Amino acid sequence: MASGMQPTIMESASAFPRAPNFLPLACPPRASSSPLFLSPGEWNVARFSRVTWGLLLYTYSQHTMNKGLQNRPRGFFKQKPILRLLVALVALFSLVHLFSKYPHATLLNNTPRATVGKVMMIYGNNPVYERAVETHKEHCRRLGYPLFILRREVLDGVWNKLAYLISLIVQELEKPEHQRLEWLYWIDSDTILMNPNMRLETFLPPPHITNVHILFSRDWNGMNAGVFPIRVHPWSIQLLSAAIGYPYTNPEETLTWAEQTAMVKLLAERDYFAQSAVYVPLRWFNAYMRSPDGESLNTDSNENLQVHPGDLLVHFPGTPRESFNDTLSPYLAIAEQHRSEWEVSLEKSGYAQETARFWSKYGIEHGFELPDVPRTQEISHARRV
Helix, strand or coil: CCCCCCCEECCCCCCCCCCCCECCEECCCCCCCCCCCCCCCCCCHHHHHHHHHHHHHHHHHHHHHHHCHHHCCCCCCCCCHHHHHHHHHHHHHHHHHHHCCCCCCCCCCCCCECCEEEEEECCCCCHHHHHHHHHHHHHHHHHCCCEEEECCCCCCCCHHHHHHHHHHHHHHHCCCHHHCCCEEEEECCCEEECCCCCCHHHHCCCCCCCCCCEEEEEECCEEECCEEEEECCHHHHHHHHHHHHHHHHCCCCCCCCCHHHHHHHHHHHCHHHHCCEEECCHHHCCCECCCCCCCCCCCCCCHHHECCCCCCEEECCCCCHHHHHHHHHHHHHHHHHCCCCCCCCHHHHCHHHHHHHHHHHHHHHCCCCCCCCCHHHHHHCCCEC
16 A cells, blocks of 8 residues: 555534444555545345344244243243343344444445455544554555444443444445455454554455354453454344344343353354354454563463464453553554564464464364465455455
């Protein structure tokens, strides 16, 4: 990409002041003098409503068969699971209706089309969060990824991210197949992009492994869903819809970590979901902080969970609000200085070899024929023309 090229950002129209702000960031490398610009477009709300009805009814029917709701004593509302289902449906459809009023980024030139996008959400005026998001924008500018940012809270807390992902996946599935993004990376806003030379495609399953639709990482508490890639696929809508509906179809369950716990429970309860989810090493795309100054490893913590030079990003889950600025600032300084020991190439990072070994082993264990294309070549040709 030409140095200094600015991304094109579309803010939400003032005609809808109460709806969420979307900031689709289109920043592919410029291949010619053709300008980049955004074209407004709306996706079909009626079609999504049918999808939502079907998915929520599927979730309810499966829950009824497996849990035997009709045989369990409960209070009035608990005896009426269909009421909980309708509440979830109304909430989700209302949110999607708001989402549908906003244009999405469309690239209208002949540059290579990205197959992977990034999705984030950030509310309010917090300079530290904004600095962190800027590191992700720089990643987009270098490697041509669209970045979608939800700027206004609609549901309670983290449930927004699942609904936002659903809306984006539906938008992509409505496009002709050759124009779609293939994967979306959800990335929490308490992350800092440390190596803008690292391609997101590096960690995804190779094309011949078609049954994997989501990648998770885990720490001492189990799953951490702060960063994860999810395939643009109907399966993904089913999982995310089931997770949003989980508190309504399972009101007796305690969801300690909200949407994260809901997804953990769905993977444990449903083979259909579990067979398409894979846990990968946490450092791939969800590494945690090292020493407070970022210069050395923390000897009191597991080295394999800490960010190393050359890693994609660093995540700060559970950081208290009052210490957020002090905790992130040293890492922001490293990222903003673009230090060469951190911004290494894919070949020097070792991840091409590590991911190749991981997916080769997975493919053999699950009966997938291995391709002859080297992993580095496969990653470098991941973008479509």
